[in-house]
Amino acid sequence: MDLWRRAGLVARLSHSSMLALTLILRADAAGTPLRQVAVQTVLRISPAGTSAIVSELAGRGLVRREADPADGRAFLLVAGEAAPFVTEQLRRHDEEFRELVAAVPAEHLRSLVQVLDGMRELGEAKYRDA
DSSP, X not given: OOHHHHHTSSTTOOHHHHHHHHHHHHHHHTTOOEEHHHHHHHXXXXXXXXXXXXXXXXXXXXXXXXXXXXXXXXXXXXXXXXXXXXXXXXXXXXXXXXXXXXXXXXXXXXXXXXXXXXXXXXXXXXXHHO
């Protein structure tokens, strides 16, 4: 696969698509590939949204659908031919992020955690009261 094609594999993927890709690749690497409904459940998105994300990822060669041997009507999501490149790219991004966080003073991190906890609580209250 040429460098230009590789560079575009994850370019312009939505946040939900990146989350789905990470979830699928980690599950497949652990030897426990997921069904599409599991991705839908974990990400809390609609069946149509999940189908669109998986179709986009499959179209880029990032994931493949394989028949589930336990259920002939279902498919498992596994790493596609482009997955090794993307896995390395994600690993490097993760490493860079960890280095950045390690450079932030502890008191700033504590403040950030407080802000994020507050946002989470507000979000939970919003959906709990809806």
